[in-house]
Amino acid sequence: MLSRLGAKPASLELGLFAPAERQQFRVVAVTPAVKRYGVEPGMLLAEAQSLCPSRVRWEPYDPAGDREQLRRLAHGCSEFSPGVALDSSPLPDSLLLDVTDCDINYSGELPLLQAVQRWFLHRGYRTVLALTDTAGAAWALAHQPQTTESILIVPPGRHVEALRPLPVEFLRLSPETVALLHQFDVRRIDQLMALPRADLPSRFGEELLRRLDQALGNIPELLTAERVPKWIEASWTWEPPVDDRLVVQTILSHLLERIVRSLAPRQIGVQQLWCLLTLESAEARHFPVALSQPSLSLKHWIELTLLHLERLNLSERIAAITLRVVRSAPLEVRQTRLFDGNQANGERHWRTVLERLIGRLGESAVRRVRLCPDPQPEWAFADNSVTDETADRKAGDVFHHLPVRPIRLLRRPREVEVVSVVPGGPPIRFWWEQRRHEVAHSWGPERIETGWWRGEDVRRDYYLVETSQGEWFWLFRTLGEERWWLHGIFS
């Protein structure tokens, strides 16, 4: 929700859905623009779609993406508090900031919260902030739907009073515990507080009393603060800027050496780094360099980075260069072998070769291919980057019967002159590359009518033809137009 909806304009018509019971989907979150159509979270997706115009976009909910986005926001909030944690629910949607004594720099609690609010607003997020004595009470007050205030400050020692009228749902309880409380007609926190404490765990489980006591401040709540990642980077600035590639390469190697040396004692390898080049006009150019496995091989990193650098077409002189490690991992510990040439070494070498190929040619030129169940020849396969970890999962289509197809498909079908005995019949002669080809055998027609949803209605009769010389071609006739095209060569 945060990653997809959080920082988007209010006019955006977007909703998120997630799988629910009985192979149905339910709406998880919608933008205010979609709410106008009467759609609410929890509604069945089919029902929501029937209420909205077709232009509303629906995307699957990504909890992992949300958590990651929340974590990034937590890192940013470290300027307001030394301890920023995600709330402990399975699907966190809040940040908990320990701001004890942090208001000194802001001359009061309200200016501090206003600064936090501005920080979020600047990034496109509207927030509800609550400041109380306990994290549980702050969470409850920030989530209560009746609130019209975007900043709530409860004076010290008054949080119990603030909590009393709130529904029990805001104690961060599991849905089962809340349902059980409702069965006993316990709906508000003050009703819950009136019950004998000793009986609560046996009737409602340990969770209830723990959450209640955390909100009331009777027991401490441990917040696990997010650790702000410390970038490992190395930079170099030229004054004046340079355009000598050799100089750039030398410095690049030097920077890489610095990074490798700093990580070597910890046995942490670099898996991905960003190279940022600042040009003379202050324009920035950057490229990622990634490995499939973490490595501290200076030679390999230098080689890959230089291969990437060679592909850049720089029209200006370079003023500065920065290398930043964006992904690192412990180095793989492997048993030393006496001889090379075994499968494991081969696989490692193959990965190195792939990384080198990507460095020189780019990811778009190093591909894995898979077949797709699409009758239109142009769409019968797809390719993925070899670094795409989901590609193996996509390669799920198994084809038990493969029709005969050429191994070369022309990028665009080329029109050819064809002679048939009867209109609509198979070809008996055609001209290609200024040569006349007499057809000895032909197989067809294989009618392919498809693709209307792509905006291009394909209606073709394909023929596989063998010439009197034993050469094979793949021709088609467009239905309706009666024109002939060469589409593939069994070269």
Place this chain on the structure above:
Amino acid sequence: MDRVAKRDVIHQLRERTRQVESAFRAGESPVDRPAEHLDLSELLTGRRLPRGWLIEWQGSGEESGAETLALAAAAAAIPQGGRLVIVDPTGEFYPPGAASLGVPMDERVVVLRPGDSQATWWVWEQVLRCELPIVVWGHVPPGNERQWVRLRWAAQRGGGWGFLLPTFPPAVSTKADVRLLVRPLPSRRSPPCWERRWQVEVLSARGSIHGKAADVVLSHETNPLRLVAELAHSTAGVVSPRGKTG
């Protein structure tokens, strides 16, 4: 233990381990076998090729089918744990056509699309130098003798196999271990049987197959590559059926 004694012990251990490993490797295919023992049917069906060989498939014309025949042989030559690399500078390689020849459409196959001839040479060299057993199939642009020597050296170092499709009749010797000329032949069976025939002549080769010729048939229905008649010898064999793979 002094340094010399330690080195001797390590040397002895190395030798003993090498012997043990050799015993295990004896059953593996492919093997480092002498070129003299290679049979033409083995060559054309990609079986038990000597490591580090470059095989040039020269077609009598663009539509001769040399590429198809070479790809069918390359698919059959992929060893266990190996890879097939398709070098496709034109971007016209069509995977469904390859799949119908038995090329597996999974992580074993990688397609490379270098942008120019210089990059294409670089790609060939890099891939052939890989220590993993790799079959490389694709076009090779015109090159000079130095480039061909480097390519051959890369193949010998890595131990993979290159199925070369020269774009033009090469001006210099390609340094390939085997040079084949592929001519299409009219098929003998009428539709609906999908069967393709070629005559393959060995223009030059290391070993005993030099000068030989054979008729080869590829059945698109059952997908075997068959040597139906070896023109210089009477031996013939049905080899290398590969199941269709998706």
